Amino acid sequence: MIDQEDFIAREEDPRESMETMERVSNKLADLFGGMNHEVPLLLFTDPFINGQYCEAVRTIIRGVRELSHKVTLREYGLDHQLAQQYHVTHSPTLLFDPEHYFIRWLGAPMGQEGRTFVEAITMLGYRKTGISKPSEKILEKITSPRAIKLFVSPTCPYCPQQAVNALKAAIAGPDKISLEIIDIQANPELTEQYNALAVPICYANEILIARGAQPEELFMASLEKLEQQNFFIPESDAEQVDTDLTIIGGGPAGLTAGIYAARSGLKAVIIERGALGGQVALTPVVENYPGFAQIDGKTLVDIMVNHALQYVPIFPDEEVMEIHTGPPFEILTNRRRYSARAVLLATGASYRHLNVPGEERFAGSGVSYCSTCDGALFKGKEVVVVGGGDSALTDALYLANNDIRVTIVHRRDTFRAQDHLVNQLPQHNIKVLYNTEIKEILGDTKVEEVVLHNKQTGETSTKRTDGVFIAIGFEPATELARKTGIDLTDDGFIKCDDNHRTSIPGIYSAGDVEGGYRQIVTAAGHGSGAAITIFEDLVNPYWTAPGKK
Ligand code: FAD
Numbered sequence: 339m340i341d342q343e344d345f346i347a348r349e350e351d352p353r354e355s356m357e358t359m360e361r362v363s364n365k366l367a368d369l370f371g372g373m374n375h376e377v378p379l380l381l382f383t384d385p386f387i388n389g390q391y392c393e394a395v396r397t398i399i400r401g402v403r404e405l406s407h408k409v410t411l412r413e414y415g416l417d418h419q420l421a422q423q424y425h426v427t428h429s430p431t432l433l434f435d436p437e438h439y440f441i442r443w444l445g446a447p448m449g450q451e452g453r454t455f456v457e458a459i460t461m462l463g464y465r466k467t468g469i470s471k472p473s474e475k476i477l478e479k480i481t482s483p484r485a486i487k488l489f490v491s492p493t494c495p496y497c498p499q500q501a502v503n504a505l506k507a508a509i510a511g512p513d514k515i516s517l518e519i520i521d522i523q524a525n526p527e528l529t530e531q532y533n534a535l536a537v538p539i540c541y542a543n544e545i546l547i548a549r550g551a552q553p554e555e556l557f558m559a560s561l562e563k564l565e566q567q568n569f570f571i572p573e574s575d576a577e578q579v580d581t582d583l584t585i586i587g588g589g590p591a592g593l594t595a596g597i598y599a600a601r602s603g604l605k606a607v608i609i610e611r612g613a614l615g616g617q618v619a620l621t622p623v624v625e626n627y628p629g630f631a632q633i634d635g636k637t638l639v640d641i642m643v644n645h646a647l648q649y650v651p652i653f654p655d656e657e658v659m660e661i662h663t664g665p666p667f668e669i670l671t672n673r674r675r676y677s678a679r680a681v682l683l684a685t686g687a688s689y690r691h692l693n694v695p696g697e698e699r700f701a702g703s704g705v706s707y708c709s710t711c712d713g714a715l716f717k718g719k720e721v722v723v724v725g726g727g728d729s730a731l732t733d734a735l736y737l738a739n740n741d742i743r744v745t746i747v748h749r750r751d752t753f754r755a756q757d758h759l760v761n762q763l764p765q766h767n768i769k770v771l772y773n774t775e776i777k778e779i780l781g782d783t784k785v786e787e788v789v790l791h792n793k794q795t796g797e798t799s800t801k802r803t804d805g806v807f808i809a810i811g812f813e814p815a816t817e818l819a820r821k822t823g824i825d826l827t828d829d830g831f832i833k834c835d836d837n838h839r840t841s842i843p844g845i846y847s848a849g850d851v852e853g854g855y856r857q858i859v860t861a862a863g864h865g866s867g868a869a870i871t872i873f874e875d876l877v878n879p880y881w882t883a884p885g886k887k
């Protein structure tokens with residue numbers, strides 16, 4: 339509504355500056371003129387604290403009141419009982435219509451913040467925020483209170499955008515959303531307490547939810563999830579979606595397949611039931627994805643998702659329940675139906691868990707399921723590897739090769755792993771505790787020791803260790819494949835050929851659900867390979883060629 343340029347101080351000759359003032363005044367008078375609601379303001383001050391900011395707020399409000407009788411001001415000392423009633427402790431603090439909203443400004447709305455202040459007055463005066471429909475839908479999902487603290491500065495050109503987002507949330511959801519806009523210059527102690535060194539920075543319920551200014555929907559989504567969101571996917575009302583390719587699973591395999599399929603001209607969609615990015619979204623640090631020497635999994639996922647969204651629609655929070663074979667295939671989720679000429683299962687796998695006390699608590703703090711991912715963090719240290727299959731022994735050898743002292747803990751007296759792996763253990767000084775189970779993982783902030791139980795002797799002991807690598811197998815997400823009648827391997831993964839074709843023509847697989855190396859880069863490779871095959875097969879269906887399956 340307001341042109342930001344109007345509020346930015348520039349060096350001008352006095353005549354020009356008078357003209358600008360008059361222009362701004364007229365514009366504001368027009369803007370405030372149509373307001374149909376009172377905007378009561380309560381100002382709390384202490385003459386001995388931030389005196390110049392108190393005077394600045396008064397001057398600004400005086401100016402606004404000259405333009406609109408709808409704006410009223412009452413001023414109280416910090417020692418007044420109303421300050422106690424409203425829990426006001428900082429001078430100056432300005433409350434906006436406190437009977438109806440919890441919106442307060444700690445400091446003075448000067449400089450760039452003038453725009454935010456005018457937006458606040460007009461949103462309240464018109465009872466209109468201009469909030470988008472998708473933002474409203476996100477706010478509807480918020481069921482518990484959100485207390486926003488937004489740190490801003492009069493010299494920050496990005497702050498008003500985020501402040502306006504926060505105002506929209508607080509005005510649209512007054513029963514659950516409160517807002518404090520905190521000017522860092524007038525509130526150095528709070529600024530230090532919240533480490534608000536770069537503005538805008540936003541906390542909700544004391545959790546950091548956003549750095550920098552965000553598009554409105556991303557702000558609302560961050561507020562809802564209480565975590566910074568970096569992509570926004572609008573909800574779709576469609577009951578039926580027609581596609582060439584429906585991709586099930588939004589991990590690296592599915593996302594890559596989506597990019598490749600769409601770039602080949604296929605109408606593709608990705609359906610994801612849980613966290614976009616799959617297992618990567620849960621990975622603290624990735625150090626082996628080319629192009630990124632070190633990146634946290636969530637950031638890598640955000641980059642992948644944003645890239646995929648440039649090409650392919652993603653349907654989040656949706657679980658595929660059934661696939662009715664075709665073509666055309668019919669894919670049923672908990673929300674809608676899809677029709678597709680081909681289907682890609684990129685449903686992933688998850689590491690099997692030991693399910694002992696301490697495992698969940700120390701995941702990422704000494705408990706690991708991926709030696710190639712986390713091994714380097716234990717160089718020169720001591721770890722235990724749990725399991726007796728190929729994974730456990732491969733992990734143990736990998737770790738020992740990286741200057742780590744390794745003990746394998748295996749529940750039986752013989753290994754399931756291949757002999758050539760077993761035979762290498764002595765030359766790498768890998769100790770083995772047979773017939774032994776881990777009963778508990780202990781430590782303070784990270785793993786320090788494990789409680790062991792010898793099944794033969796019945797003895798219980800503890801062993802000091804810096805890490806616990808759990809390699810007791812994988813559980814591929816194959817329920818859907820199983821239900822659809824797709825063949826699985828003896829290890830329980832989806833059976834496919836080198837081109838990712840499964841036993842049912844028109845249905846393909848990619849990524850961890852196929853087994854193999856189970857890495858991000860291999861999952862992405864599978865995704866691209868599968869999408870290329872699918873494109874070629876849809877152009878020239880192998881299942882209709884004479885003599886083919
Ligand atoms: P996933 O990432 O598992 O994604 C599959 C997706 O499909 C999931 O999001 C799931 O919710 C969805 N899905 C399943 N069924 C359905 C359904 N019915 N409807 C809708 N959606 C469905 N690899 C590395 O290269 N480097 C590392 O540093 C590394 N660290 C790791 C650390 C941890 C803790 C873990 C768990 C794994 C790590 N990995 C690492 C392995 C890597 O994350 C996986 O190999 C990779 O994510 C596999 O990708 P994917 O797309 O095949 O499957």
Ligand code: NAP
Nearest residue numbers: 692725726727728729730732749750754809810811812829
């Ligand atoms: P796996 O073969 O199923 O072995 C799992 C191991 O963990 C077994 O030794 C099992 O003990 C043990 N285990 C299972 N649940 C346990 C629990 N709750 N507590 C303690 N121990 C438990 O799984 P994997 O080793 O991951 O291998 C999976 C597949 O990938 C296999 O086909 C394997 O050949 C293949 N793979 C190959 C290579 C390679 O060729 N280098 C490397 C890795 C994986 P029991 O023995 O008592 O059952």
